[in-house]
Every structure is written in C-alpha cells, then in structure tokens.
Amino acid sequence: MEIVAVEKLNAPHRYRILFEDGGSIEVHEDTLVSRRLLKGERISEELLKQISSEEEQRKAFHSALLYLSRRSRSSKEISDRLLHKGYDESTIQQVLRKLADERYVDDQQYAVTLANYRLKSHRKGRLWIQYELSQKGVDEEHILHALSQLDEEEESESACRLLMKKYPAIHEVTVMVRRKLLLFLKRRGFTTRTAHQAVASWERKLRSGSEE
Numbered sequence: 001m002e003i004v005a006v007e008k009l010n011a012p013h014r015y016r017i018l019f020e021d022g023g024s025i026e027v028h029e030d031t032l033v034s035r036r037l038l039k040g041e042r043i044s045e046e047l048l049k050q051i052s053s054e055e056e057q058r059k060a061f062h063s064a065l066l067y068l069s070r071r072s073r074s075s076k077e078i079s080d081r082l083l084h085k086g087y088d089e090s091t092i093q094q095v096l097r098k099l100a101d102e103r104y105v106d107d108q109q110y111a112v113t114l115a116n117y118r119l120k121s122h123r124k125g126r127l128w129i130q131y132e133l134s135q136k137g138v139d140e141e142h143i144l145h146a147l148s149q150l151d152e153e154e155e156s157e158s159a160c161r162l163l164m165k166k167y168p169a170i171h172e173v174t175v176m177v178r179r180k181l182l183l184f185l186k187r188r189g190f191t192t193r194t195a196h197q198a199v200a201s202w203e204r205k206l207r208s209g210s211e212e
Contacts, residue, residue, distance in 0.1 A: 181202070
C-alpha cells in the first residue's frame with residue numbers, strides 16, 4: 001500500500017498518513033520517523049496493523065499518565081479507566097506492564113501509602129483501609145502487607161485523638177456513652193481491641209484534664 005501524503009496535524013507531534021486506497025492513519029512523530037512513513041513509500045497490511053496497535057498503546061499509555069498525574073492509582077483503577085475509554089484488554093495489559101516497568105505503578109507501595117494516609121490524615125482504622133484497598137482491586141497480599149506496616153499503638157492514638165476532637169468534654173462517662181464511642185470507632189474501621197484501647201485512653205485524658 002503506497003503512502004500518497006503526510007499531513008501535519010494541529011496536535012503536537014501528530015501526523016496523518018494518507019494511502020492510495022483513500023484510507024488514513026494518525027501517528028506520533030516518533031513512529032513517522034522510526035517507520036519511515038514518507039510519501040511514496042509502500043507498507044504492507046501486516047505492518048499497518050502493527051503500527052495501528054502501537055499507536056493505540058501509545059494513546060492509552062498517555063491517557064493513563066494523565067490519570068495518574070492527579071494522584072496515585074491502583075492497577076485496577078487504571079484498567080477500569082482505560083476500559084471506560086474504549087481500549088481493549090490486550091492494549092490495557094500492555095500499558096499496565098509498561099507503567100509497572102517504568103515504576104509509574106506499584107500496587108504494593110500504593111497500598112502502604114494509602115493505608116498510612118487514611119490512618120494519619122483521615123483517622124480511619126485498618127478494617128476501613130482493608131475494605132477500601134479491596135474495592136480498588138489491590139491484591140490481598142499487598143493489602144495484608146500494608147496492614148502489617150501499620151503501628152498498632154499509633155492506630156490506637158489516632159482513634160483516641162479522633163474521640164478527643166469529637167468529644168473534648170462530657171458530663172458523665174456511662175456504660176451507654178462508652179458503647180456509643182465504641183460503635184463510633186468501629187464505624188470508622190477500627191478493630192474492637194483498638195476501639196477499647198482508644199476509649200480507655202480518652203477517659204484517662206478527660207480525668208487528667210478535669211483534675212488540673
């Protein structure tokens with residue numbers, strides 16, 4: 001198939017290749033040069049399919065990078081995004097491999113970072129974190145690794161600070177009050193053990209403050 005024209009597009013580094021049969025394809029400047037896609041050159045149907053596949057992967061890769069530029073994502077989140085944009089499974093898998101090879105995506109590190117952020121900044125417990133990571137499609141082994149990196153004492157202190165912020169003072173600490181606080185912490189994803197430790201610490205801080 002003979003190339004009859006090469007047109008520069010308005011998009012940066014993009015060209016349209018026109019063929020003698022009236023067909024055309026848009027390619028990146030790098031592809032234009034590496035494949036010698038010049039007027040008068042002839043290319044086979046097989047090569048044209050290969051170029052089309054490469055261009056699809058290139059567009060999908062840049063789409064993934066744009067998605068990642070806003071914040072870190074799991075592999076599953078990226079896959080879902082590309083599927084929504086209409087890319088096929090084969091293209092998506094190749095893009096995910098390239099992202100991993102170039103260290104744009106690392107689900108294990110992503111899980112550790114998100115777990116710490118949720119605990120320290122959002123005061124969420126490990127059960128909440130475990131559920132969120134699971135919903136984001138992170139493998140169970142990465143989730144367990146991230147949870148193992150959380151410091152239990154720090155988790156208890158985070159829960160206690162949450163209680164101190166929400167309930168800085170209370171008239172009387174009754175059984176009903178303790179039950180209310182425990183349920184509150186459990187809804188935030190803290191384990192029963194951590195919730196009990198946090199409530200006990202909260203009580204000590206209240207007593208200490210009232211004695212001063």
